[in-house]
Amino acid sequence: MAHCYGCGKNNPFGYQLKTYLVGDETIAHFTPDEKSTALPGSVYGGLVASLLDCHRTGSAAAFACVAENIDLENTETIPVRCVTVH
Numbered sequence: 001m002a003h004c005y006g007c008g009k010n011n012p013f014g015y016q017l018k019t020y021l022v023g024d025e026t027i028a029h030f031t032p033d034e035k036s037t038a039l040p041g042s043v044y045g046g047l048v049a050s051l052l053d054c055h056r057t058g059s060a061a062a063f064a065c066v067a068e069n070i071d072l073e074n075t076e077t078i079p080v081r082c083v084t085v086h
Contacts, residue, residue: 056084
């Protein structure tokens with residue numbers, strides 16, 4: 001489950017995007033590198049779509065965990081997973 005190109009911790013070639021729950025909102029930070037540019041100073045549009053997709057599913061999972069009283073800090077509990085097609 002953790003092999004997603006955008007957010008999977010087990011994908012060494014991916015973006016490694018992490019979504020964090022802060023109050024009743026989620027945040028994620030990402031700094032693109034040179035290979036993510038379309039033109040100098042602009043990122044490739046597909047990168048933006050990919051990051052939004054992963055942040056959206058990460059946010060859905062975080063809010064589902066809160067709704068089900070699953071501790072997001074407990075690494076022994078398998079957290080809720082969400083994917084775009086579901």
